Amino acid sequence: MSADGWPTGTGAVLEVQDLSVALRTSHGIRRAVNGISFSIGQGEILGIAGESGSGKTLTALSLLGLLPLGARTSGSVRFEGRELLGLKRRQLREVRGKQVALVSQDPATSLHPLLRIDVQMTEHVRAHLGFSKEKARERAIEMLTAVRIPDPESALYAHPHQFSGGMRQRIAIAMALACEPRLLVADEPTTALDVTVQAGILRLLDRLRRERGVSVMIITHDLGVLSSISDRICILYGGRVAEYGVTPDVLGAPRHPYTEGLMRSLPSASASGAAMVPIQGSPPSLDAMPDGCAFHPRCEWATERCRTVVPNLRTLDDGRRLACDVDPLPAAMAGPAPVGRS
Amino acid sequence: MTTLLELSGLDVSYFHRGRPPVRAVMGASLTVDAGEIVGLVGESGCGKSTLGRAAVGLVAPSAGEVRYRGEPVEIVSRSARPPRFRSLQMVFQDPYASLNPRRRVGRQIADAIRLGTGAKLDDEAASSRVVVLLERVGLSAAVAHRYPHEFSGGQCQRIAIARALATEPSCVVADEPISALDASAQAQIANLLAGIVTESGLGMLFISHDLSVVRKIADRTVVMYFGRVVETGPTGRVWADPAHPYTRALIGAIPKPGAGSALPSELSGDVPDPARPPTGCRFHPRCPEVMDRCRTEDPAPVQVEPGWQSVCWRSQPRDHTPPDQMLGPVTSR
Numbered sequence: 072m073s074a075d076g077w078p079t080g081t082g083a084v085l086e087v088q089d090l091s092v093a094l095r096t097s098h099g100i101r102r103a104v105n106g107i108s109f110s111i112g113q114g115e116i117l118g119i120a121g122e123s124g125s126g127k128t129l130t131a132l133s134l135l136g137l138l139p140l141g142a143r144t145s146g147s148v149r150f151e152g153r154e155l156l157g158l159k160r161r162q163l164r165e166v167r168g169k170q171v172a173l174v175s176q177d178p179a180t181s182l183h184p185l186l187r188i189d190v191q192m193t194e195h196v197r198a199h200l201g202f203s204k205e206k207a208r209e210r211a212i213e214m215l216t217a218v219r220i221p222d223p224e225s226a227l228y229a230h231p232h233q234f235s236g237g238m239r240q241r242i243a244i245a246m247a248l249a250c251e252p253r254l255l256v257a258d259e260p261t262t263a264l265d266v267t268v269q270a271g272i273l274r275l276l277d278r279l280r281r282e283r284g285v286s287v288m289i290i291t292h293d294l295g296v297l298s299s300i301s302d303r304i305c306i307l308y309g310g311r312v313a314e315y316g317v318t319p320d321v322l323g324a325p326r327h328p329y330t331e332g333l334m335r336s337l338p339s340a341s342a343s344g345a346a347m348v349p350i351q352g353s354p355p356s357l358d359a360m361p362d363g364c365a366f367h368p369r370c371e372w373a374t375e376r377c378r379t380v381v382p383n384l385r386t387l388d389d390g391r392r393l394a395c396d397v398d399p400l401p402a403a404m405a406g407p408a409p410v411g412r413s
Numbered sequence: 414m415t416t417l418l419e420l421s422g423l424d425v426s427y428f429h430r431g432r433p434p435v436r437a438v439m440g441a442s443l444t445v446d447a448g449e450i451v452g453l454v455g456e457s458g459c460g461k462s463t464l465g466r467a468a469v470g471l472v473a474p475s476a477g478e479v480r481y482r483g484e485p486v487e488i489v490s491r492s493a494r495p496p497r498f499r500s501l502q503m504v505f506q507d508p509y510a511s512l513n514p515r516r517r518v519g520r521q522i523a524d525a526i527r528l529g530t531g532a533k534l535d536d537e538a539a540s541s542r543v544v545v546l547l548e549r550v551g552l553s554a555a556v557a558h559r560y561p562h563e564f565s566g567g568q569c570q571r572i573a574i575a576r577a578l579a580t581e582p583s584c585v586v587a588d589e590p591i592s593a594l595d596a597s598a599q600a601q602i603a604n605l606l607a608g609i610v611t612e613s614g615l616g617m618l619f620i621s622h623d624l625s626v627v628r629k630i631a632d633r634t635v636v637m638y639f640g641r642v643v644e645t646g647p648t649g650r651v652w653a654d655p656a657h658p659y660t661r662a663l664i665g666a667i668p669k670p671g672a673g674s675a676l677p678s679e680l681s682g683d684v685p686d687p688a689r690p691p692t693g694c695r696f697h698p699r700c701p702e703v704m705d706r707c708r709t710e711d712p713a714p715v716q717v718e719p720g721w722q723s724v725c726w727r728s729q730p731r732d733h734t735p736p737d738q739m740l741g742p743v744t745s746r
Contacts (some may be wrong), residue, residue: 354595
């Protein structure tokens with residue numbers, strides 16, 4: 072960790088630099104992720120936030136070498152100093168599942184419906200760590216206990232459909248943790264779940280990083296989830312970083328109009344009783360990415376320059392990164408609200 | 414206020430061969446008045462969608478009844494619905510599934526106008542009405558010629574709402590209408606629905622697992638747990654000081670965005686197996702305030718304040734008159 076609390080160099084478990092992902096679409100090759108950089112320290116929880124099409128899931132998949140066929144990547148993804156981009160299948164297999172594990176959104180699809188839990192939870196442990204059948208079983212029970220599955224021994228003999236959605240997600244997390252990965256990539260791990268179950272999963276992730284020092288990259292569009300659990304947060308829009316910094320700074324006093332808009336549109340954000348103010352319009356699609364700042368068609372502060380020039384990601388005094396050349400919010404907070412703002 | 418929809422003592426059971434029947438809804442009662450939004454919340458599997466489907470006649474109740482404008486709602490069958498129920502409409506969760514993917518948007522809405530109002534309209538009159546409806550949900554007239562797959566989830570939900578409005582409904586049941594949408598689209602659609610209710614004075618049953626949206630737009634909140642209505646009351650009052658321990662747990666589990674927010678509190682345990690319901694109060698195995706009595710005896714509704722009920726042995730009537738502004742939603746629409 073560097074002095075200002077940002078993991079850099081050897082302190083970072085994961086360091087992503089200038090990552091770009093290009094996809095082949097029916098309209099030609101499109102850049103879905105465009106030069107994004109971030110890092111995760113040991114035991115740290117980094118939140119990646121964005122709407123559909125922001126590139127958040129592609130970013131996660133590129134860490135694991137799980138991008139769709141024909142996708143092109145550039146930049147660098149270093150995991151504990153080792154470059155992951157461009158690894159051969161065999162080399163990737165040593166990392167994937169063992170050191171970097173994925174928890175996906177829908178536990179119903181990440182678990183095999185026809186295989187018993189014990190089969191699913193021991194297979195990768197035996198393959199990766201060379202455990203005996205007996206030892207792998209013990210590990211599975213240990214993990215199921217850690218995620219608080221009641222009666223883990225009999226749970227091993229059950230099939231996925233015998234569990235509720237929240238229990239299935241906990242089993243998926245237990246499975247991901249079974250090889251004691253250094254980094255857990257959780258793609259919308261609680262989106263399909265009820266708030267009560269979600270609270271349990273969030274507490275579990277927080278406990279894991281404190282007790283086991285696991286680093287977590289959690290991807291979601293729910294800023295409420297991120298503000299309660301993440302140390303730092305990276306807001307993506309249109310495949311680029313819009314704002315990136317320490318969570319209380321970014322969500323407490325957003326500087327990017329998109330972050331601020333997201334906060335205002337949340338029903339739970341305003342305890343004071345302000346109404347929800349949605350961001351107008353919808354996120355851009357890959358085939359119709361606007362010129363200049365991708366957010367300008369939806370931004371009430373957009374200037375002529377925003378329509379043509381892509382804003383640089385610059386570092387502010389408090390250490391956060393901001394990609395907005397207008398930076399209207401400090402002035403708006405100080406003075407009267409501009410005309411046209413509801 | 415005219416009561417539009419009235420559910421009293423509603424029971425809905427699902428039967429599977431060789432298995433005990435599952436009582437998805439048990440003794441649920443609620444009303445929806447003209448010009449109000451009633452928010453129905455609860456965890457998945459609590460029976461809120463079943464209740465919503467029973468309210469429009471998509472499933473048959475096994476006991477109790479559903480009345481729309483005083484008349485028992487008929488179960489939807491293959492034959493045409495009597496005209497008196499056409500003003501009772503439903504909006505579903507997944508707009509891609511509820512719209513016909515192979516029919517142009519404008520035509521689908523025109524179908525709804527013709528079938529729903531029984532009006533004999535020529536194409537020109539129908540399409541001008543379609544334009545009015547599309548503009549009402551914030552879409553331009555040009556979208557009428559396009560297909561559902563060309564739209565985002567939020568736009569599709571607007572189209573589905575326009576189609577529901579085509580019959581000039583006086584009561585709409587919206588089952589998780591915003592759950593499948595992106596963050597910014599959720600707020601847009603919630604505001605749109607609230608605006609429609611304010612403008613046209615229809616009544617709406619808004620079903621959602623997201624308590625914070627219900628808090629923003631609903632006049633009254635109904636909380637369900639495991640097939641039962643456990644708390645009903647004015648949204649502002651319920652949110653400020655919930656009477657039922659389950660409502661408190663739901664509110665406590667919502668992560669709050671903003672600086673310095675803490676981890677949400679956890680409600681232990683899972684929703685019980687519907688085929689083997691617990692004895693006594695159905696919430697007792699998970700309740701942090703459980704007493705001996707809760708394990709054996711089913712609690713009766715307690716009137717906390719006029720118009721506010723809680724089904725819990727610990728709930729007590731509170732004697733004070735709420736200030737007027739506390740009765741409605743937390744924010745004005």
